[in-house]
Amino acid sequence: MLEAIEAAARHDYRAIAVVMASLSGQLSAVLKALRRCTTARVILLAQMYEEPIARALVEAGTSAEAAADEYRLCPTTLAGLCHDRQSDAEANGEGGADGTCLDAALETRIRHLEHLATTDDLTGLKNRRYLWEFGRQVIDRARQSGGRVTLLVFDIDNFKHYNDVYGHPTGDEILRQAAILMQRCCRAHDVVGRIGGDEFAVVFWDEPREPADDVESDRRSSRTDHPKEVICIAKRFQKEFGNAELDLLGPEGQGVLTVSGALAGFPGDGATVQELFERADAALLEAKRSGKNRVYLVGEPTNNIADLS
């Protein structure tokens, strides 16, 4: 990377692509260095699990010390990147080298289709397709690095009742509120998705960090194998959702919303997203049968997170 920074400082490049996965803990330092020595556009090449970080770095804007101009999700190809850059040049009136550049409008349409293919239209959350692929990637990564991934599956108690009594627009609003609240409760790198109907899922995972995890055991709840943060997030969400004020429900409908859910963790509860989902879904069903308004831990003797300190 040092030689790449040296070259970036010496030559007048139009764009520099940075492979995020190769940098681990050095990403911020490298981006700062590039900002310091070049005006080239910095494009992050991100794996899906790196997308929240990549997005944050792009949204930080060029005034930030460590920032990027755009990111592309892998897999992408060098030819694709070159095409895009050529397309930018064409759009800026700089002209392409061989006159075969991709039409900018077509590129915009492709990105729009990508967005549609991975996003839930009602809530703006990621959809099931995205969540499963994302989960697959972070589990692969956790398998190699010894990390942890936790899947939370939850749904809104008595959702059908609200839909039937108050109408579908109110039901939709409840779903949107649940999405907003869950995103607010989660860490920036966790991914929240709607997997259908009133069922949601969250993939919690260990963000890339320096290898100093002798504190790892402290980050887990003393009575379960799940990370403390995840349990705190689930508890906070339950509480905030219960306190949510929805005008559409009228005065009698305030503070009555509850959720049931279940947490399943890799590697303890399953080796794939599908396995984690199946186990969490079974525990979610159990939580419903046991009276609702509870989040169960898969495979734990003290099953409800409310019982955990």
Added chain:
Amino acid sequence: MVEGDFGRRLMAVGGSRDQLAIEALRLAAEYEVEGARCDDIYSAVADLAGGRRGCTLVVGRLRELAKEDGRFFRVAARNGARCAVLLDRPGPDDRREVLAAVRARATMLDAIDEIRGAVEAWLASPGCLPAVPRLSRDEFRATEAELDALLGQEADG
């Protein structure tokens, strides 16, 4: 006191609270040479390669300067810079890093107060070379053997 030399530059690599960086910048001011601080080797390379070519002394801790298999030393040499490295009590695990610094002919510092001597020697030198002369094979072997004895480890076969 050595007279100020506006053609020279003292670059400290380290955080704003790093005592080594603070002392290096203090000495730059004392000897009236340009002083600069970079948080890490990546910023240091951006600065060395992007700025004017000149005579730079880079001061930093071994664990930072020797990151990325000691490549920083080679980049620094290509850009006409010399390095002074604070060893920070190296152990056998730091053998590769120390060797990288030795190969680059970096000045080794055992304590922060040794920077002054390194800076004065650098200021007294006739000028900066475009590249640091390479060690001869024999010189390097001797140095490696000395280093192994120092770190308590056998040399590679």
